[in-house]
Amino acid sequence: MLNAKSIILQHVTRAASILLPSPIRSPLRAARAELNRSLHLAFRLASLHQRAVVLEPYRQATEGRISVRLPQGVRWGRPAAVPLPPNLIDSGWWGGRPRPITVMPQQRASANVWFLHHGRETLCLRLDLSGSVELLCYRPLLGAWVDC
Secondary structure, three states, X not given: OHHHHHHHHHHHHHHHHHHOOOOOOHHHHHHHHHHHHHHHHHHHHHHHHOOOEEEEOOOOOEOOEXXXXXOOOOEEOXXXXXXXXXXXXXXXXXXXXXXXXXXXXXXXXXXXXXXXXXXXXXXXXXXXXXXXXXXXXXXXXXXXXXXX
């Protein structure tokens, strides 16, 4: 019964998020574009050169490594007031500093989760082993995570 209520609440929240204006302001919109650009570049380079490429959140770019740079004011991590997305609650994810992502030639990647925030707005990038990317935005007004 509790699970059914949770599913219904998620559907209502998703519908409300579609009706309300986009929550992402300029700094997080730019960060989302940088994440998408960096991942696309990493997958392309890995495929082209047939070798692994690493995305790093803090280091300088070198051969085989892409540095992800954030716009001013955007920080790594998830604020304590923002809950984990529903699909990460039972995953054993601990949070903290983001670990590097390794992208392999066959559209595969090391599974990873990165959080970015700017004030109360938060983005969650979730990458699974098959290279599939999920990008979620936390909507403080709704108190829920929705697709970006």
